[in-house]
Amino acid sequence: MKVLLIGSGGREHALAWKISASPLLTKLYCAPGNPGIAQFAELVDLDTDNHQTVIDFTLSHQIDLVVVGPEAPLVAGITDILKKAGIRVFGPSKAAAQLEGSKGFTKDLCARYNIPTGAYGRFNNAPKAKAYTRAQSLPIVIKADGLAAGKGVVIATTAEEAADAIDACFEGAFGQAGSEVVVEEFLHGEEASFFCLSDGKTALAFGSAQDHKRVGDGDTGPNTGGMGAYSPAPIMDEAMTQRVMQELIEPTLKGMNEIAAPFSGVLFLGLMINEKGPQLIEYNTRFGDPECQVLLSRLKSDVLPILVACADGKLDQCTVEFSDDTALTVVMAAEGYPASPKKGTVIKNLANAESKPDVKIFHAGTALKDGDLIANGGRVLNITATGQNVTEAHDKAYQALKAIDWPEGFYRSDIGWRAIALEKSNL
Numbered sequence: 001m002k003v004l005l006i007g008s009g010g011r012e013h014a015l016a017w018k019i020s021a022s023p024l025l026t027k028l029y030c031a032p033g034n035p036g037i038a039q040f041a042e043l044v045d046l047d048t049d050n051h052q053t054v055i056d057f058t059l060s061h062q063i064d065l066v067v068v069g070p071e072a073p074l075v076a077g078i079t080d081i082l083k084k085a086g087i088r089v090f091g092p093s094k095a096a097a098q099l100e101g102s103k104g105f106t107k108d109l110c111a112r113y114n115i116p117t118g119a120y121g122r123f124n125n126a127p128k129a130k131a132y133t134r135a136q137s138l139p140i141v142i143k144a145d146g147l148a149a150g151k152g153v154v155i156a157t158t159a160e161e162a163a164d165a166i167d168a169c170f171e172g173a174f175g176q177a178g179s180e181v182v183v184e185e186f187l188h189g190e191e192a193s194f195f196c197l198s199d200g201k202t203a204l205a206f207g208s209a210q211d212h213k214r215v216g217d218g219d220t221g222p223n224t225g226g227m228g229a230y231s232p233a234p235i236m237d238e239a240m241t242q243r244v245m246q247e248l249i250e251p252t253l254k255g256m257n258e259i260a261a262p263f264s265g266v267l268f269l270g271l272m273i274n275e276k277g278p279q280l281i282e283y284n285t286r287f288g289d290p291e292c293q294v295l296l297s298r299l300k301s302d303v304l305p306i307l308v309a310c311a312d313g314k315l316d317q318c319t320v321e322f323s324d325d326t327a328l329t330v331v332m333a334a335e336g337y338p339a340s341p342k343k344g345t346v347i348k349n350l351a352n353a354e355s356k357p358d359v360k361i362f363h364a365g366t367a368l369k370d371g372d373l374i375a376n377g378g379r380v381l382n383i384t385a386t387g388q389n390v391t392e393a394h395d396k397a398y399q400a401l402k403a404i405d406w407p408e409g410f411y412r413s414d415i416g417w418r419a420i421a422l423e424k425s426n427l
């Protein structure tokens with residue numbers, strides 16, 4: 001089977017690693033990929049925004065499956081166009097990707113189907129958004145409706161901050177994505193990520209993780225795409241998983257079917273868990289990054305037939321098996337991330353770091369220049385380890401990380417703190 005993977009992050013490196021381990025695979029291509037992915041795939045320099053070039057490549061290379069990693073091409077409708085050309089794709093249609101592409105769309109769906117989430121209002125002008133906000137209690141959450149690369153959310157603790165965030169959206173800070181604003185109740189509790197595959201009919205739980213969104217230790221500083229993660233999330237036990245499947249995922253899939261936008265692909269739930277149970281913060285319609293790295297590090301099943309079954313509407317014939325071990329990943333980012341990461345600095349000694357037991361390093365923003373591996377983005381490396389518990393995986397990942405020679409890189413030193421504290425208290 002020939003596969004084309006679209007994307008270039010740590011998520012796609014993990015996908016390439018797993019797909020290439022499948023006995024069903026004959027050839028893997030990745031567009032555009034990165035130097036880590038190049039160990040497993042032939043990199044192709046396709047402009048993936050130009051859907052016709054993707055179709056031409058796919059047809060001329062007789063690709064059997066296209067796997068779309070990031071959200072932007074999904075929200076832009078790449079799967080619809082490929083499917084129309086007769087190409088099998090893993091990923092939701094443009095209509096179904098609205099679950100990620102429009103926060104207002106998702107909130108309306110939640111309201112219609114009684115899916116637990118915070119109270120909200122949708123606005124297309126600042127005065128109305130501010131008037132609604134003034135009538136709510138603080139803190140309050142202001143969100144740009146569309147895709148904003150994780151930067152479109154402000155948790156405002158004062159009315160002025162809320163008003164500034166609303167103005168920023170309508171003044172174009174997030175382009176088109178901010179032309180509508182969702183104002184949302186602040187939810188207290190513990191955050192978790194949960195993943196579920198669906199072909200529109202069947203839902204298959206695909207594991208849980210906990211991300212660390214803030215850039216600094218102790219959950220301080222600005223939000224990022226994610227500075228580290230571990231899987232599974234202890235809070236997502238069997239009973240909580242059942243509740244999430246029944247109270248959130250089933251009505252969502254039913255609702256999407258009823259509007260003729262069946263969801264096919266991976267549904268990624270950002271959850272807040274509190275005394276009321278699981279509450280939806282947001283949906284994403286692709287794997288999380290870095291959550292995918294830890295999920296796939298625990299996956300025992302062959303991933304390729306599962307992706308194919310999902311695309312073919314045959315997920316009812318699939319089972320999925322994960323290791324009971326924990327996987328933990330620490331993101332190394334370039335100095336200046338998330339505001340203005342410094343590019344071009346040289347990274348050394350990765351092979352040594354990766355030779356440690358149970359350690360794998362996934363590349364994100366890396367490039368090769370004159371034979372050197374250099375930083376070429378914000379989040380650059382994912383140092384991932386497995387162990388019997390979070391403490392063990394944490395120790396192995398940080399041990400390996402110390403072997404990396406990259407003075408201009410930084411990382412959070414407390415990935416897994418919550419679960420490690422729990423493990424200590426259970427000793």
Ligand code: AMP
Pocket residue numbers: 118141150151153155184185186187188191213223270272281282
């Ligand atoms: P999002 O981009 O929607 O994932 O939001 C980024 C982060 O903001 C989430 O991971 C949460 O930590 C936080 N957040 C978003 N919405 C809420 C909410 N309604 N209540 C509390 N925290 C939230």
Ligand code: GLY
Pocket residue numbers: 211225226284287288289290291
């Ligand atoms: N790590 C969060 C995300 O992928 O959206």
